[in-house]
Amino acid sequence: MFILVGILQISAITYAQEHRISVSVENGTFYDVVSQIEKQSEFMFFYKSEEIDNNQRINLNVTNKLVSEILNEITKNNNLAYKITGKHIIITRVVSENQVSKRIKGCIKDSSGEPIVGANVVEKGTTNGAITDIDGNFSIEVATGAVLQISYIGYNTQDIRITDKTSYNVVLKEDAEVLDEVVVVGYGTMRKRDLTGAVSQLKGDEIADLPLRSASDALQGKAAGVTITSTSGTPGAMGTVRIRGVGTINDNDPLYVVDGLPQSGIGWLNPRDIESMEVLKDASAQAIYGARAANGVILITTKKGATGASYKSTIDFDMMVGVQNAAKTYDMLDAEGFIKYKNMAYEASNKPLLDDFATPEKIESILSFLEKNGGRAGTNWWNEIKNTNALSQNYNLSLSGGMDKLRYRSSFAYMKQDGIIKSTDYERLSGRLNLDSEVYKWLNVSLNTNVIYETRRTTDENNAYTSTVFSALTSDPITPAYRNNLVDIPDFLNDRIMGGYEPTNPFSQYTGILYSNKPNPLAQTERKGQNRWKGLTLKNNLSADIKLFPFLSFKSSLGLDLTRTSDEGFSPKYYLSGTDQVADAKVERGIGQRDFWVFENYFSYNDKFGDHAVSAMAGTSAEKERYETVKASKEGFVNNDYSQQIINAGTKNPGASGSVSYHTMNSYFGRVFYSYADRYMITANVRWDGSSNFADNHRWGVFPSVSGGWNFREESFIKETIGDWFSQGKLRAAWGEIGNQNISSGAYLTQYGNSGYYLLGNAMEPWLSGGRKTVGNPDLKWETTRQLDFGLDLAFFNSALKFNIDYFDRKTEDMLVRVPMPAAIGLPDTPWSNAGSVSNRGFEFVIDYHGQVGKDFSYNIAGNLSTYKNKVLSLGGGTNIPGKTHLGNQVNTMIEPGKPIGYFYGYKMDGVFQTQEEIDNYRGGPNNTVIMPTAEPGDLKFVDLNGDGKLGEEDRTMIGNPHPDFTFGLTLGGEYKGFDLSMFFQGSVGNDILNILKYDIYSGTGWYNAPKDIFDKFWTGPGSTNENFAISANSRDNLTMSEWYIENGSYVRLKNITLGYTFPKQWTQKLTVQNLRLFVAAQNLFTITGYSGLDPELGNSNPAFMGIDMGWYPQARSFMVGLSLKL
Known part of the structure; x- marks a missing residue:
């Protein structure tokens, strides 16, 4: 080895001493000479680019010279020195003797x-x-x-x-970019300094280095006033987005506008294509979108080709690959613990033990059976359904550039995310083309086209009866996952385990759950895995911008959104148990078709007269949407091979259904902006919308807004007193009205349909009859939201430090509710009415600081905090609206005037009865009666609120609030010599969670399996605990809806941490690479919370059921590696 090294060193030295080259450079640079040497030799140069003066011109023409001679020539007058080490040449800067x-x-x-x-x-x-x-x-x-x-x-x-x-x-x-930063607003842009409304902006470069899988993830914790909660950890699932609280008991989703095209969601959008995201939060900013803006508006602009990049193309490629696992799981009882728990519950209630567990001999036979078939602990159902190290992949390739009069950017993206539960996944393939062309000096034409193909497989979730997660937590550990290869089954279990087994049916290999009515969760994932949703979407927006005069332009755009979806479903024939079986295989096919177009035209005026600046915009919009679904099904297939099934092969029970809906809207809109001396600004917006969702007499609505701003930093007395360290100071005030038209397009109509078969007169055959299905209300109109906003924007040290605060008062009136009507009227249901009202008030705080230490280290700190107080003001004189979710069909949420939407409703708890004497002494009412006479020591003690000496409906009250006191986000970042580190924390404080999982896994009844800590947590005698009741098969009142189910849902989560390294340009340029970055990242690395469930971040699109945990598909903890490459 030493001899080999020596030979190589001698070879390198000889090469340096003997190798000759020719160089010809005229008016070139140092880099030009280096490039010619590297091309003609095996030498590689190393240097710091900042030490080279590339402005100095070099003229050199040498033939057949040693490299050292050439280097002497080009370094002698440049204060440079070189050192040849083998085939490496190191260039350094020196100070000559005459340089002092x-x-x-x-x-x-x-x-x-x-x-x-x-x-x-x-x-x-x-x-x-x-x-x-x-x-x-x-x-x-x-x-x-x-x-x-x-x-x-x-x-x-x-x-x-x-x-x-x-x-x-x-x-x-x-920097002019800092002073005149532009923000996208409805139908145009404005300088940020001119904004008079509340707008949050997120730039594409702020999310460029984040390992995002969904576009909505980009906003979580990044924009004040925007609350995003995960509705599910299912691959491809979008979070629930709420802007400034919950404004209605109906649809609260914001409007999305992507490159001018209205959207109901952005789960399809590739995050790498985003140039900027603007959130319009107050009525003055939202009013330009009128009837669709009551829940907020999110404007998204996608990337375009670089301006002025004449004939130069840039290729960007980035990729991210990672693995995912559940961030948290329950540690459930094993087989022996489950038997102990079951027997404790039966013994405590004086019930005879289950025959299977009645004797030590039977118990031992069960445990011995398990030991021979996988392990004495039995089945860990979570381990059976989980997909360990589920793979996540994301690849993006884009080509962008520009010519004299053409800019272009095309991108292609592929994403595949496997779920942390088996047989769940999401796949997306998308392509985008953005073109901008200056056809004439007065005409610019733009085309934005996006094609997306998606597929998804999901599992049952958020349902206490069918949720796969719920089944995995509640199923007993004695049941083997599979039954096709079992040995030594105890005789008393054989029929229950092997009953209905078909060796040739792959769906029959699973075991029916022995000690509950839940489906086998592993079989459930396999069956659901046969179903797949597919979608193909084309989104296109073509626009022309005509410059009529220097101060006046006209823009016309046509947007198309065409979507085709298919649902492929298959339910195989199988028998696992009496409650887990399907008698006949069933094939289902569903297709959906959505066609949407929007045609918009508007004039824009911009001019300035001395200190007076005026801009105006006026236009029209027309749109139409058609949505159609068709579904067919059939049963009675000869086998369970899904790949061979076509719906025609079924032999019985054919079914078909379908629907068609239309929606049209015609609108007129305008905006006027006036500014004096960049100090005083006023903006007015108005939109007049006509929607087919309403009857003729209420079809049109007008939505105005007005806002003003005062840039007091520009006042002379401020400038002279404070100085330039105070960069910006602006006060804002705004008022406006906006609408919510998101209701069924036929809600104002009374609808009729089939109502069954009846015998009429002397007829022997029944006749199909018709009847009223729904009752319409022709006086329905928009939900109207009035909002008042006050804001303060401050910036210091040339905008290195920014601070914003907003106060908002948002009130929704004419909210759609169903006001009960007397049953004697004979209506099939209650019609919708504009009768309710809701208010949301709150504050938003934003702070952002960018700093630098020396020349190499820069850092940034950005934080935001939002609050809102939600209150139902009126339900139009109607009764309160109860909500039921599991818990034995008990009411557990309520919508009531004076309280927040969807508050948790039940009994207040006053600890646990420790003794019989305490029960006997718990009295009240006029006759001093025992309030809970059937209670036993170890039972929960509920509060008799009205003091009548008994528990009743009047004692149920608000026991929890799903709305948080505040939400927040915190971003910490730093860069040092190519390394970058960013951490993003996000959280919620003050919200409660209704943990319905406790009804089953912590019931104490032995009905289902339970976590191992149940023996330590539950009451075992006087003084043992005052929080949880005693284990007993007789639950008495303990599982009644009460504060026992309510937990603090506050949490702080490290949502993302990313460490990257960008290679020095002097290295990458040798490979003709402009930029190369490698990174590692983690998502959901840790969560600080007191919540006992799997995940405190719970979303729900239905405002009546916020903050309820019924077995969500949990979020994953992910670890990723990736690279970004620019050529």
Whole structure:
């Protein structure tokens, strides 16, 4: 080995001494010479790009020269030195003998003459640097001829070459991009300094390095006033998005507008295509979208080709691959623990033990059977259904560039996410093309086209009866997962385990659950895995922008959104148990077709007269949507081979159904903006919408808004008093009305349909009859939201530090509710009425700071906090609206005037009865009667609120609130010499969770399996606990809806942490690579919470059932690696 190394070293030295090349460079640069040497030899150069003066011109023409001779020629006048080590050439900067180090002093100010505090002054190409003091002064010792690089956040970086002078006064120019940052608003853009409404902006570069799988993930915790909660960990699932609270008991989803095309969701959108996201939060910003804006508007602009990149194309490729696992699981009882638990429950209630567990001999035979068939602990159902290290993949490729009059960007993306539960996955393939062309100086044409193909497999969730997660937690551990290879089955279990087994039926290999009515969760995932949803979507927007005059333009756009979906379902024939069986195989096919178009035209006016700036916009919009579904099914197939099934092969029970719906809207809209001297601004919007969702007499609605702003930072008395360290100060106020038209298009109509077969007169055959199915209300109109907003925007140190605060008062009136009518009227249901009202009030706080230490380390801290108080003001005189979810069909949520929407409803709890004496002494009412006479020691003690001496409906009250006191997000980031680290924390404080899982897994009755800690948590005698009741098969009142189910849902989660490294450009440029970054990341790394369930982050699209845990598909903890490459 030593001999080999020596030979290689000698070979390298010989190569350097003997290899000759020719170089010809005319008016070139140092890099041009280096490039020719590398092309003609095996040498590789290493240097710091900042040490090379690439502005110095070189003329060199040599033939058949040694490399060392060429290097001597190009370094002698450049203060450079070289060292040849083997086939590596290292270039360094040196100070020649005639270059003397000297101390330089100076002062750095901005364009108004104010000193800049904390500016970085660095000798270029070195680590030698200084920072300006409070007066903007600096002092630094540098070599004569050195270059000082001066930088500060919000200003353009400036280079100063040192000459014979010893004192320098430098004026930094403000970065125009910071001063005139543009924000997208409805039908146009505005300078951020001119905004008078509440708008949150998220730029594409802020999410570019995040390992996002869904576009909605980008907003979570990033925008104040926007609450995003995960409705499911199912692959491809979108979160629930709420802006400034819950404004109605109906649809609360915001409107999305992607490149001018209205959308109901953005789960299809590739996050890498996003240029910016703007959230319109107050009525003044939203009113331009009128009847669809009551729940907020999210504007999304996708990336386009670079302006001015003449004939140059850029290729971007990034990829991310990772694995996912459940972040948390329950530690459930094993077989022996389950038998102990079951027997304890029966013994405590004086019931005879189950025959299977009645004797030690039977118990031992069960445990021995389990030991021979996988292990004495029995079946861990979570381990059976989980998909360990589920793979997640994401690949993105884009090509962008521009010519003299054409910009283009095309992208292709592929995403595949396997679920952490078996047989669940999501796959998306998408392609996008954005073109912008200046056809004439007065005409620009743009085309945005996006094609998306999606497939999805899901499992049952959020249902206490069929949820796969629920089944896995409640199924007993004695039941084997499979039954096709079992040995030594005890005789008393044989029929129950093997009954109905068909060796040739793959769906018959699973075992029916022995000690509950739940389906086998593993078989459930296999059966659900036969079903797949597919979708193909084309989204297209073509627009033309015509410049009529320098101050007036006209824009016309046509948007198309065409979607085709299919649902393929198959239910195989099988028998596992009396409650887990299907008598006949069934094939289902469903198709959906949605066709939507929108045609918009508007004029835009912009002009300035001295200190007066005026802009206006007016236009029209027309749109139409058609949605059709067709579904067919059939039963009676000869086998369970899904791949061979076609619906025609079924022999019985054919079924078919379908629906068609239409929606049209015609609109007129306008906006006027006026500004004086960039100090005083006023904006007015109006939209007049006509919607087919309402009858003729209420079809049209007008939605106005007005807002104003005062840039008090621009006042002379502020400038003269405070100085330029105070970068921005603006007060905002806004008022407006907006609408919500998201109801069924036929709600105002009375509908008729089939109502069964009846014998009429003397007829022997029944006649099909018709009847009233729904009762319409021709006076239905929009839900109207009035909103008042006050805001303050501050910025300091040239916008390095920003602070925003908003207060909002949002009131929804004419809310759609069903006001009960007397049964004697004989109506089939209650019609909708505009009778309710809801209010939301709250604050939003945002802080953002970008700083730098020296020349190499920069950092940023961004945080936001939002609050809202939700209250139902009226239900139109109707009764309260109860909600039922599991819990033995008990009412557990309520909508009531004076209270928040969907509050938790039940008994208040006053601990646990410790003794019989305590029960006997718990009395009340006029006759001093025992309030809970059937209770026993170890039972929950409920509060008799009305003091009548008994528990009844009047004692049920608000016991929990699913709405948080506040939500927050915190981003911490830093960069140092190519390394970048970012951490994103997100959380919620003050919200309650109704943990319905406790009804089964912590019931104490032995009905289902339970967590191992049940023996430690539950009451075992006086003084043992005052929180949980005693284990008993007789639950008495213990499982009645009460505070026992309510838990604090507050949490803090490290949502994402990413560590990346960007390779130096002097390395990547040798590979013709502009940028190369590698990163590792983790999602949902840890959560700090007191909640006992799987995940405290619970969303629900139905506001009546917020914060209820019924066995959600849990979120995954993910670990990923990836790279980003730019060519």
